[in-house]
Amino acid sequence: xxxxxxxxxxxxxxxxxxxxxxxxxxxxxxxxxxxxxxxxxxxxxxxxxxxxxxxxxxxxxxxxxxxxxxxxxxxxxxxxxxxxxxxxxxxxxxxxxxxxxxxxxxxxxxxxxxxxxxxxxxxxxxxxxxxxxxxxxxxxxxxxxxxxxxxxxxxxxxxxxxxxxxxxxxxxxxxxxxxxxxxxxxxxxxxxxxxxxxxxxxxxxxxxxxxxxxxxxxxxxxxxxxxxxxxxxxxxxxxxxxxxxxxxxxxxxxxxxxxxxxxxxxxxxxxxxxxxxxxxxxxxxxxxxxxxxxxxxxxxxxxxxxxxxxxxxxxxxxxxxxxxxxxxxxxxxxxxxxxxxxxxxxxxxxxxxxxxxxxxxxxxxxxxxxxxxxxxxxxxxxxxxxxxxxxxxxxxxxxxxxxxxxxxxxxxxxxxxx
Numbered sequence: 001x002x003x004x005x006x007x008x009x010x011x012x013x014x015x016x017x018x019x020x021x022x023x024x025x026x027x028x029x030x031x032x033x034x035x036x037x038x039x040x041x042x043x044x045x046x047x048x049x050x051x052x053x054x055x056x057x058x059x060x061x062x063x064x065x066x067x068x069x070x071x072x073x074x075x076x077x078x079x080x081x082x083x084x085x086x087x088x089x090x091x092x093x094x095x096x097x098x099x100x101x102x103x104x105x106x107x108x109x110x111x112x113x114x115x116x117x118x119x120x121x122x123x124x125x126x127x128x129x130x131x132x133x134x135x136x137x138x139x140x141x142x143x144x145x146x147x148x149x150x151x152x153x154x155x156x157x158x159x160x161x162x163x164x165x166x167x168x169x170x171x172x173x174x175x176x177x178x179x180x181x182x183x184x185x186x187x188x189x190x191x192x193x194x195x196x197x198x199x200x201x202x203x204x205x206x207x208x209x210x211x212x213x214x215x216x217x218x219x220x221x222x223x224x225x226x227x228x229x230x231x232x233x234x235x236x237x238x239x240x241x242x243x244x245x246x247x248x249x250x251x252x253x254x255x256x257x258x259x260x261x262x263x264x265x266x267x268x269x270x271x272x273x274x275x276x277x278x279x280x281x282x283x284x285x286x287x288x289x290x291x292x293x294x295x296x297x298x299x300x301x302x303x304x305x306x307x308x309x310x311x312x313x314x315x316x317x318x319x320x321x322x323x324x325x326x327x328x329x330x331x332x333x334x335x336x337x338x339x340x341x342x343x344x345x346x347x348x349x350x351x352x353x354x355x356x357x358x359x360x361x362x363x364x365x366x367x368x369x370x371x372x373x374x375x376x377x378x379x380x381x382x383x384x385x386x387x388x389x390x391x392x393x394x395x396x397x398x399x400x401x402x403x404x405x406x407x408x409x410x411x412x413x414x415x416x417x418x
Contacts, residue, residue, distance in 0.1 A: 006328060009319070010335040020304045021336075025344035027300040028395065032348025032387045035290035037355035039383045042286035044376035055152040056209065057268055058119075058241035059250040060257070062105070064097055065264045102237040105261050114244055114253065119146035121239040122226045129190040129198075130181050137177055137217050139191065141226030150243045153220075160185050160205020165222045171201040175208040176216030191229065199229045291390065298394035306402050330403045337399020338392065345391035349384050 014021045099105065102120065109118045122141035127134040144165045147153040154162050157172060164170055171191075173183060183189055187203045201221065208215055221229075227236050244250060250267035258265030319329060360377040 003331075006331050007335055010332045010339065013315070013332070014336055014339065017304075020307070021340060024300055024304045024340045025347070027296075028341055028344025028391055029348040029351065031293040031296065032345050032391050033351040033355055034293050035387045035390075036349060036352025036383050037359065038290050039286050039387075040352075040356045040377045040379060041359055041375065042282060043378040043380065043383075046282055047378055048372060048376045054247075054268070054272075055155065057272065058151075059244040059247045059268045060242040060254045061266045061271075062099065062240040062242070062258070062261065062263050063238060063266075064099055097238045098232070099237050099240060099263060102235065102240065105240060105263075109240070109242055109257075114246070114249060116243040116245045117146065117150045118243075119143055119150050119241045120223065120237045121241055122223055122230075122236065123238050124226050124230055125194045126229075127192045128177065128181055129192055134192070135177070135180060137174075137219060139171065139226055139229070140218060140220050141223040142220055143223055147220075150241070156207050156209050158206050158208045160203075162205060164204035165220065165225075167202075167204075168222070168225055168228070169199065169201050170204045170221065170225065172205040172207050172220045173203055174215035174218045175206045176212060177219055178203070178206050180216065193229055195230060197229060197231055201225070290387075294387075294390050294394050298398040300398075302398040302402065306405075326408065333403035334396065334399045337395045337403070341391050341395025344395075345388050348391065349388055352384070352387065353379075 106118050106120060109115050120143060124139045124141065126137050126139050128137050142153070142165075144153075144162060148162060158175065160172065162172065165172060171189070173181070173189075177183075181189065183203050185203055185205060188200050189203060190198060190200050192198050207218070207220060209218075223237075224234070227234060230236065244253065247268055251269050254265040254267035254270075319332075320326075356377045356379060359375050362375045364372060364375045
């Protein structure tokens with residue numbers, strides 16, 4: 001039988017039961033709308049929360065860890081070499097925090113095709129002298145432009161100009177630390193290093209990451225300023241931060257390069273394993289809820305088509321009696337289901353996009369997230385592709401079983417019963 005005739009009959013059956021058809025299409029539309037809006041909103045939140053950690057965290061961090069020397073004299077003695085030696089209260093070795101030959105390591109990393117960028121850093125334990133009180137803190141010495149390029153440093157500078165850090169003896173205070181010291185931009189504060197060196201620094205801005213404990217302690221200055229504070233040469237570096245083109249390579253590269261450079265290396269997956277697990281669970285929940293909505297709408301279409309078949313038994317019998325075979329009847333009802341899925345799915349995608357735009361305009365301001373002004377929404381095309389594809393699959397199977405039932409009807413029994 002020609003497809004044009006089959007589609008015309010399917011159209012007539014749909015318009016004959018217009019109310020039920022609209023209800024089924026509305027169910028599909030609502031499900032797709034909520035699926036797209038929910039996934040966009042949830043993954044927008046995931047991206048925002050990931051950014052709080054990933055923007056500031058290097059994919060690989062190289063450093064020297066202060067730890068006891070594993071080669072103890074008693075283990076080298078021929079007499080006790082093969083014995084079980086228990087040594088208590090081992091003191092750390094005289095190794096330094098500074099990375100030896102850091103300039104060559106940085107040069108080699110920058111030449112690696114897998115590396116996106118490298119940023120050196122110094123972490124210095126200090127005391128902020130506030131009258132007669134000393135507040136503990138950390139001053140991070142950074143290369144300002146590298147930090148802005150690789151770690152979105154500018155997104156978290158809520159006041160002042162980050163480029164002012166290029167001047168000697170300037171500092172950007174963590175917002176929590178600034179509030180505790182009641183330090184305003186332009187004030188000069190006194191800092192004492194762990195070595196006893198005292199230096200005065202001018203406050204040129206505030207830094208707010210959204211993590212209260214972090215902002216209460218951490219502040220930023222240029223590498224040159226921190227080296228001067230510590231009385232160290234220009235080659236003094238305690239950390240080398242690496243961003244990769246593909247951060248999934250971080251564990252293998254950390255192990256590989258740590259062995260080559262004979263230095264401690266942490267990768268982002270190991271350091272933030274718990275955080276990454278939370279992101280995966282939230283994404284899984286989003287997909288589960290969205291797919292459940294689509295399945296529920298599929299059952300609605302199934303029930304409506306079942307009722308349509310029951311009410312149209314005479315029509316099906318006449319179709320078969322006039323030359324339509326079981327396959328033709330099957331195609332008619334599957335066409336009805338797919339038409340409902342296509343119309344409802346298309347409208348659902350459109351309204352889902354509009355719902356995302358609406359959510360994106362809702363104000364969302366909190367001191368913990370100073371750079372976020374509205375609720376975040378992810379407009380990734382894959383959500384629309386998944387939603388559209390799944391609506392067709394759901395409606396197809398919702399129509400397949402009623403269609404198979406309709407194609408198996410014996411027209412003789414129906415006519416005889418009448």
